[in-house]
Amino acid sequence: MTPLRVMLFVLAAGAAGVVLYGLFVETSTLKLPLIVSGLAVTAICLGILGFAMAGSAARMGESGRGGRALLTAFVGGLFVLAAAGSLAAAIVLGILAGAA
Numbered sequence: 001m002t003p004l005r006v007m008l009f010v011l012a013a014g015a016a017g018v019v020l021y022g023l024f025v026e027t028s029t030l031k032l033p034l035i036v037s038g039l040a041v042t043a044i045c046l047g048i049l050g051f052a053m054a055g056s057a058a059r060m061g062e063s064g065r066g067g068r069a070l071l072t073a074f075v076g077g078l079f080v081l082a083a084a085g086s087l088a089a090a091i092v093l094g095i096l097a098g099a100a
Helices: 003-024 031-062 066-099
Strands: none
Touching: 003 031, 031 066
16 A cells, blocks of 8 residues: 555545534534535545546456456445535535535
């Protein structure tokens, strides 16, 4: 695993922690912007990781490691799906924050 991927994993975990903090601990008026920014950062990190894993899966498949390539592609697809969900939630909550 490259240092960039490790950094992205740590950043995604930190952003998810910010979202959880905003959901369960924060009670001030900064709650919604905190959740929106955490979701946006999570979406960006997971999207980059997902597409990087797709490239890795293609390289693994070309080198003859089909099973590992399939697993990597599956996990990368899950990351991209989670990124799309996080981005959609961030957009909807951002619109709601702007309307209030």
